[in-house]
């Protein structure tokens with residue numbers, strides 16, 4: 001009898017002990033783990049959902065997301081810390097008024113830093129790292145004589161390309177070109193001449209452009225998709241690492257070869273206060289920011305003008321009349337519809353308060369979806385997605401901060417005046433010399449990508465000598 005009595009007594013004691021252990025140790029541990037894991041699981045799942053959403057809708061998805069998540073509000077959150085901002089006052093506050101409280105931090109910026117270098121002007125988080133290179137480069141991008149030099153270099157390189165096209169069309173009358181490659185060649189050659197005093201050969205251009213365009217792609221993919229969970233992540237990271245090695249090698253050659261009268265040489269002077277690492281990263285940043293942006297912007301401009309007969313005719317006429325205003329408006333409109341920095345982010349370094357909005361917690365990432373802002377129906381009420389250079393004939397500019405292709409404040413593009421000066425006359429020369437017939441009616445922009453080139457095959461066009 002005893003064993004049968006003892007067994008339930010033992011098992012009930014065991015049960016008691018198990019329950020006590022469970023109550024005191026296991027359950028709290030499980031709850032703790034779940035508590036710890038839940039935000040992560042939630043974050044990961046929502047990151048995947050959002051990545052899938054954007055891969056489907058592209059950066060314009062921010063407008064759709066505003067409807068879905070933000071219920072039409074000008075700010076809405078994705079996760080705890082990501083604040084998507086369409087509100088122009090907040091944009092002005094963080095980019096301009098309180099710029100010192102917002103850096104380019106966050107995961108995407110950190111990953112970008114691995115590519116462009118943490119101490120280059122594009123990536124540098126710390127003002128002390130950011131300012132010295134800026135002080136040297138700014139006069140070269142803002143002084144009237146330097147801007148003029150940049151313009152004449154762009155036009156010279158443009159003329160070189162036109163001569164090439166002329167020789168291709170002699171006899172055949174028409175030929176196919178890839179404007180994406182050709183414009184990149186023009187702007188990379190100009191960047192090398194203007195900033196480094198180096199004459200860039202075609203072979204070297206192909207090498208550098210290959211590295212930069214792949215890095216622009218990878219850095220955005222790795223920064224955007226919650227890629228760590230993807231099986232290809234390690235491969236991606238390995239590719240990025242080997243591209244960065246190749247880039248660093250090119251940068252070393254540039255620093256060695258740089259001409260004595262170039263801005264690069266000034267950066268090298270001890271009096272500039274630029275450390276060797278800052279110098280390397282700044283050159284890297286120039287390669288990243290100073291050529292594909294301008295080339296892609298003009299590529300979209302030519303594409304948008306040429307795909308519609310009405311604009312193509314207007315462009316040929318404007319070129320014949322020397323009407324530069326038309327081409328300025330075309331550039332402005334191309335930068336509105338296809339802004340190269342389609343989304344930028346800023347991280348709050350400290351708790352902040354935005355008058356009229358409220359508190360912004362330290363660590364918040366402000367996501368400024370420039371492309372969606374540029375197509376917001378409130379700021380561009382007439383067909384916001386349509387390419388229409390004539391909208392800039394209106395005397396009233398769009399509301400402040402609703403048009404920021406070069407961003408704003410202390411970290412805005414240093415090449416803005418260079419592009420604004422040289423882009424329109426180059427466009428005028430191109431349209432004055434050739435008619436362009438895009439082979440692809442609606443090339444989609446490549447996305448996610450650090451800038452916005454066309455997704456497939458470049459801007460492939462048939463060109464014929466201008467008929468006017």
Ligand code: HEM
Pocket residue numbers: 104121122123134191285286289290291293294297335339340341344345405406407410411412413414415416418419
């Ligand atoms: C259409 C042409 C261009 C566009 C749309 C453009 C756009 C931009 C934008 C939006 C930024 C700021 C990124 C951010 O805030 O995160 C930037 C930064 C920069 N851009 Fe441009 N850019 C263009 C042409 C150029 C050119 C021609 C150069 C140089 C020759 C250049 C050099 C730079 C540099 C060095 C920075 C970093 C500035 C800093 O962080 O202090 N860009 N660009």
